[in-house]
Amino acid sequence: MVKKPAPDATRRSQRSRRAIYEAALALVVEEGYPRTTVEGIAARAGVGKQTIYRWWSSKADVLLEAFLDLGEQAARQAGYEPYSVPDTGDLAADLKAVLRATVDELVDPRFEAPWRALAAEGLVDEQLGREFVAKLLEPQLDLYARRLRAAQAAGAVRPDVDPRIGLELFVSPLAQRWLQRTAPISHAYTDTLVDYALYGLAPR
Amino acid sequence: MVKKPAPDATRRSQRSRRAIYEAALALVVEEGYPRTTVEGIAARAGVGKQTIYRWWSSKADVLLEAFLDLGEQAARQAGYEPYSVPDTGDLAADLKAVLRATVDELVDPRFEAPWRALAAEGLVDEQLGREFVAKLLEPQLDLYARRLRAAQAAGAVRPDVDPRIGLELFVSPLAQRWLQRTAPISHAYTDTLVDYALYGLAPR
Amino acid sequence: MVKKPAPDATRRSQRSRRAIYEAALALVVEEGYPRTTVEGIAARAGVGKQTIYRWWSSKADVLLEAFLDLGEQAARQAGYEPYSVPDTGDLAADLKAVLRATVDELVDPRFEAPWRALAAEGLVDEQLGREFVAKLLEPQLDLYARRLRAAQAAGAVRPDVDPRIGLELFVSPLAQRWLQRTAPISHAYTDTLVDYALYGLAPR
Amino acid sequence: MVKKPAPDATRRSQRSRRAIYEAALALVVEEGYPRTTVEGIAARAGVGKQTIYRWWSSKADVLLEAFLDLGEQAARQAGYEPYSVPDTGDLAADLKAVLRATVDELVDPRFEAPWRALAAEGLVDEQLGREFVAKLLEPQLDLYARRLRAAQAAGAVRPDVDPRIGLELFVSPLAQRWLQRTAPISHAYTDTLVDYALYGLAPR
């Protein structure tokens, strides 16, 4: 099998890379993902198409990296340690606070458009989906898992509970409502989710 | 605004309609959604492209109807009352049984391929997403809501719990794991979900 | 071979026939021949497509009959004997008079559009071309041939001249200039043609 | 008005251009002009449709250039100076010789099919018609005009005759007979045309 010689990353134009990120994100927000094309990104970035195909394998791939970069930039600006679940000792309050912030973030179109696009692409394209989960989803979920483990140590969560499953009780419902638009989301809603998740549906 | 005169549905060819359904589903299963084209569906169904565009607005629209039709056919064969949540009096057991069956179903490629494709398309195309939810998701969720309400009447679920939210505690995690492949699914997993959802994470 | 039973002409709707003629001619004048479609003719005539296909084999066929009908109508109005070459005894004067009238007629768009369309179609479609020539061209040329024969009898044309060829010396140049737009046409031009044709190019 | 940026002709693929010419001419000869499609030309030439639409505006336009190129090639092979009217001093003989050669050429299907198609298209599409006349017809007619002017200098044609009109007396009849199939053509016919044209129809 004849393999293309890998391009020399050390000579890569950072100027072009950034321009492509910006163009990709802007187009997805302005035009929507399906109407965003590699050609359009190249034109807007003032870049040849080949420069995109040399470094990425598809427009989804470009968008994924662009979106990750956006997150890193935001993190850098916010003084690092951007997303984390606080630990005030009150588990319910901590979770509610973080989920409320998440709800607020989910409505920002600069965030929503690329996220939806990547999530959608990942549903159908398994390879991209795994990358999307590993790089974007998993890190977030880990923060909740860590907090739950701390709560277990403090006795606020039963010791036999699997934190990786436990967190899904409040995270997945929010994710589904938002992504699939099965119902509206709100602070009240996420508060309720936390309460149900911690204390269950059955009478005590 | 120039409006196309609506086609006369009474003169519609049922033969073609069925052939299109079958072709669309088969192609999505065999080739994958992105490689499925309107042209391909038309060719496989032995139909003119215009016949597709006359009755549907996009390949996603075709697939949605085809999939709904598939469900109806399956229901008819199964002697109606296809999907329902049983009520043996034991809420946990009933939910676990249904979710186990669901897990089994989710791996059938005849089901998985179109469902993923429609879900993905619905994430990005709001109009289609709402139709997808209303016609495919909501009816299923209703069954759980009904069962939870019955459980409330029987005292097995706290009366102040909102069933529409409560059901999400076990349904959404399964949905997310399967759709986004965040983690594997199994009978053990859904059993655990039901337990956590009913009795909470906090110690009793 | 299974042959379609010929339609019963006695039950044919004259109303539809006339409406189709009018629609065809109007569309060719207004939209041009290539943009005139069978569907468009049917719609404008308030007629089903099948009614056209029942009686004609192509849009060119429709247009040919429509144009012939137009000619007959014009003839009927003009009190029959519409086109003819007069015989005042002065051959040159007679030919010039008729050709001048022809030049005037050739600029009428109601005449020009269908004629050009039919001529063009006839160049490529031999069958239609022969019909076009037989029904539209030949009758006109015959009038000239007859006049030339009369002139031979009167001694104004050499007896050994073949009238069918002789007439082409002034008719064909006008036809070519007009059809192919090789040069402008005018009364002066046709007068000159007649002079050259009768007396030749070589010095006397 | 939004104008497409003109494509860069210096980077044009000559390989494709020639393949398109050949495919277009072959298809017109083999299938006939109406059954020749842009798609068919592209397929036969092993070329994308866009490559055709990038450089030409219609199939007629392609064919016109292809035919002109064919002429140039033939000229190049024949050692340049392909078509000309000889001047032996005997005007009648010279004209007869050229017209006889023309008659022979008109029956070659490699010539006839594209020529008819272009002529037909030119009758209806004025822009194409003017190009057809300017590039294909006019140069040929000029040769006759030149020969007639030489004959005037030699006293073989009356000095007051307009050569541009005079040549039509024998050229246009042949053109019309061939194009419109009003009557068969032959060497005898063109000989007669020359005689009539030079010496007129009226007795001397």
Added chain:
DNA sequence: GGATAAGCGAGACGGTACGTCCTGTCTTCAC
């Protein structure tokens, strides 16, 4: 005068081609 069969308006159908858009590759030239 009631049956029956044809022409008719309408338009859905299987197809073909259109002209456009975009993909991913390749080539050219500038830096």
Added chain:
DNA sequence: GTGAAGACAGGACGTACCGTCTCGCTTATCC
């Protein structure tokens, strides 16, 4: 040897018509 530029082969898009067909509805004999 990367990058901007963009031509290229390919292929799907959604539209426009083709010529055939089927559907009810009129209409016009013919029994």
